[in-house]
Amino acid sequence: MTWTWLIGAILFLVLAPVAGGLIAGIDRKITARMQGRVGPPLLQPFYDVGKLFEKENVVVTATQNFYILAYLIFIALSGALFFAGGDLLLIIFAFTLAHVFLVLGAYAVHSPYSHIGAERELIQVMAYEPMIILAAVGLYMVTDSFYVADIAASTIPAILYLPGVFLGFAIILTIKLRKSPFDISTSHHAHQEIVKGITTEFSGSTLGQIEIAHWYENVFLLGFVYLFFAWNPVIGIIAIAVTYFAEVFVDNVTARVRWQAMLKSGWIAAIIAIINLAILACILGYMMAGGA
Amino acid sequence: MSIMAFLKRSPWILHYDASSCNGCDIEVLACLTPLYDVERFGIINTGNPKHADVLLITGGINAQNREVVENIYEQIPEPKVVIAVGACAATGGIFRECYNIVGGIDKVIPVDVYVPGCAARPEQIIDGVVAALSILEEKRAKMNGATQEKNDAQQAEQAGENT
Numbered sequence: 001m002t003w004t005w006l007i008g009a010i011l012f013l014v015l016a017p018v019a020g021g022l023i024a025g026i027d028r029k030i031t032a033r034m035q036g037r038v039g040p041p042l043l044q045p046f047y048d049v050g051k052l053f054e055k056e057n058v059v060v061t062a063t064q065n066f067y068i069l070a071y072l073i074f075i076a077l078s079g080a081l082f083f084a085g086g087d088l089l090l091i092i093f094a095f096t097l098a099h100v101f102l103v104l105g106a107y108a109v110h111s112p113y114s115h116i117g118a119e120r121e122l123i124q125v126m127a128y129e130p131m132i133i134l135a136a137v138g139l140y141m142v143t144d145s146f147y148v149a150d151i152a153a154s155t156i157p158a159i160l161y162l163p164g165v166f167l168g169f170a171i172i173l174t175i176k177l178r179k180s181p182f183d184i185s186t187s188h189h190a191h192q193e194i195v196k197g198i199t200t201e202f203s204g205s206t207l208g209q210i211e212i213a214h215w216y217e218n219v220f221l222l223g224f225v226y227l228f229f230a231w232n233p234v235i236g237i238i239a240i241a242v243t244y245f246a247e248v249f250v251d252n253v254t255a256r257v258r259w260q261a262m263l264k265s266g267w268i269a270a271i272i273a274i275i276n277l278a279i280l281a282c283i284l285g286y287m288m289a290g291g292a
Numbered sequence: 293m294s295i296m297a298f299l300k301r302s303p304w305i306l307h308y309d310a311s312s313c314n315g316c317d318i319e320v321l322a323c324l325t326p327l328y329d330v331e332r333f334g335i336i337n338t339g340n341p342k343h344a345d346v347l348l349i350t351g352g353i354n355a356q357n358r359e360v361v362e363n364i365y366e367q368i369p370e371p372k373v374v375i376a377v378g379a380c381a382a383t384g385g386i387f388r389e390c391y392n393i394v395g396g397i398d399k400v401i402p403v404d405v406y407v408p409g410c411a412a413r414p415e416q417i418i419d420g421v422v423a424a425l426s427i428l429e430e431k432r433a434k435m436n437g438a439t440q441e442k443n444d445a446q447q448a449e450q451a452g453e454n455t
Contacts, residue, residue, distance in 0.1 A: 028331075036326040040334050041301075047334055050298030051345070054432060056369040058342055196340040203342040203369050 005084040005149070012083035012219070013076060020215025021045045023222075027248055034252045045215075049208045057204030060109045067105030068206050072213040074098035079220035085149025088136040095132075095220070098213070099125055102198065109201040117197030120185035123259050127182075127266025128172035134273040138165035139227055141280055152230045159228045159239075164276025166228050168269035170243060175266060176221055178214070179251040182262045299345065299371070299432050300425045302334040306344035306368065310361055310397065311387075312351030315411035316378035320348060322414045330418060341367035346424055347374045347401075348417075352384040353394040365401045371431035373424040376403045377417055379410040386410075 024045040032039025041047075059065060078094035081087075099121065106118035140146050142161045143154040151158070159166055175182040187197045194200075199210055222240050229236035257265075309317050323330045324337055338344050341364045353361055365374070376397040379385035384395030397403050404427045407420035 032329070032331060037329040038332050039329070040331050044302070044334050047298045047301040051302040054299055055345070055371070056435075058367070058369045193339075196338070196343060199343075200340055201342065207343065 005086075009080040009084040012080050016076075016079060016216050016219040017212055020212075020217075020219045021049070023218055023244070024215065027244075030245070030248050031252060034249070045211070049211050052203075052208035052211065053205045055204040057206055059206075060111075060201055064105050064108040064201065065206050067101045067108060068202065068209050068213075071098050071101040071105065072209045072216075074101060075213040075216045075220075079216050079223075082148055082220055082223055085147060085152065088139065088146045088148055088151070089133075091148070092132055092136060095217075096125065096129065102210075102213075106198045106201070111201050113195040113197065113200040116194050117185050117187075117200060120194075120259060121198050123263055124175050124182070124185055124266075127263045128175045130270040131168050131172045131266060131273060134270055134277065135165055135169045135224070138162045138273065138277055138280070141277065141284065148227065151227050155231050157229075157231045161280055162228060162276060165273045168273035168276075169224070169228075170246070171269035172266055173221060173225070173243070174247055174250060175262065177218060177247055179247055181250075181254040181257045182265070183251075183256060184259055184262060187256075297429055297432075300429050302336075303345045303421065303425055303428065304336045304338045304343055305346045305348050305421070306338060306341050306364065307348045308350075308361065308364055310349055310351040310357050310381070311354040311393070312378065312380055316350040316381070316409075319411050319414050320350065320377060320417060323417055328414050328418060330421070333422075335421065342369065344368050345372060345428060346421065347372065348377055348421070349374065349397050350377045350381050352380040352387050352390075353397060353400055354390075354392040355394070356392075358394060358400055361397070361400050371428055371435050373404040373428045373431070374401060375405045375407060375417075375420050375424050377407045377420065378412045379408060382406045382408060 022042070025040075025042040028044060029039045029042060057065075074094055075098040078091050078098060081091045081094060103118045103121050103125075106114045106121070136146065139151050139158060139162070142156055142158045143151045145151060145154075174180075178186050178188060185198045187193050187195075199207060202210060222244065225240050225243050226236045229239040307317070307320055322328060323335075341347075345368070347365060347368060349361065365372075374397065376382055380387055381397045381403075384390075384393050387393045388395050394400060405420050405424045407416050409416055412420075
């Protein structure tokens with residue numbers, strides 16, 4: 001029992017890049033089919049990252065690479081803590097810290113595009129951070145624990161108590177997966193708009209590290225989705241697949257919005273979650289009063 | 293050398309219009325459409341020279357964008373290849389005699405592949421990129437060889453110091 005947490009963490013550290021890369025490959029294939037194209041091979045994301053490690057690494061200042069390494073380590077750490085069944089609040093703090101390193105890395109270089117990307121990334125953090133904490137609070141209210149191990153082992157169908165929280169989480173998931181309409185800091189799909197935003201000044205293996213960190217991040221976030229459906233693993237897996245497909249669909253049918261609209265959407269998501277939690281608190285309070 | 297030739301499977305392209313008439317540029321963008329879909333080969337049209345492997349360039353270069361072309365070329369990390377698309381990129385084309393036209397990409401930066409045509413057809417452009425990929429792979433092997441030699445020389449030097 002004492003060692004199971006370690007197994008979860010190690011499995012995550014080893015398998016998450018594989019799973020994340022495959023998810024990215026499936027994502028690109030589905031996107032291509034939605035656009036009436038054949039699309040790249042399933043393993044394309046691995047080819048891309050493999051190539052990035054073969055390329056020359058153009059470094060403007062050595063600190064930028066250090067920050068990106070810290071970003072990768074803290075993303076991996078927050079995911080490892082999650083799959084080890086750790087404290088959800090600690091995981092969210094580690095996760096936020098990782099993004100602070102990414103922003104610092106982009107600010108380390110004197111490039112206007114990199115700086116615009118970094119500013120937009122900060123706005124993204126502002127937009128999703130309240131919601132992600134509310135999601136943890138919601139899961140605590142239902143299961144009486146902040147520990148992922150307890151939440152995952154809970155037999156209470158959290159989604160039935162937290163539909164608003166889940167909806168809000170799905171909205172900020174679009175920001176976190178860097179998908180349209182909220183893909184404003186990396187501008188994946190808007191070529192040449194702000195060049196490549198936050199990743200503009202990173203090349204070669206450093207860009208590869210950002211990509212791998214993103215895979216870790218995606219697996220962690222999909223694990224978070226699972227917590228809402230943890231009482232039934234089959235439904236949980238289906239829920240992950242449906243949620244991700246919905247994100248890809250939204251990515252393909254929407255145009256990017258301005259940062260103001262993104263910030264509003266993130267906070268509207270938080271308000272939906274707060275209303276959900278307020279109603280839940282009333283019901284739980286009523287039930288307790290009735291029981292007494 | 294390396295068994296895993298990822299570079300050939302994931303060439304990211306930077307497209308630059310060096311005073312072309314836009315004819316070739318439209319054909320370049322046509323390659324991305326569902327009809328040709330170059331993403332099948334892992335090709336991505338990136339807007340960032342630091343992420344690019346292939347510089348796909350159209351037009352005959354004029355006095356004003358000469359510096360821009362040089363700058364972009366310098367910013368692309370090694371190994372890199374340059375593809376000159378269209379008659380103007382090869383020789384200056386019908387603009388060759390103009391007072392402001394330099395007359396061909398190779399007057400400014402080294403070119404690896406020339407794609408002829410006015411305008412070049414998407415099929416030809418894709419063929420050009422595929423031809424460039426083997427050159428890219430050669431350059432990577434050469435680059436690795438150079439690093440290897442450098443490392444060997446360093447080691448030999450250190451060994452010399454030790455003895």
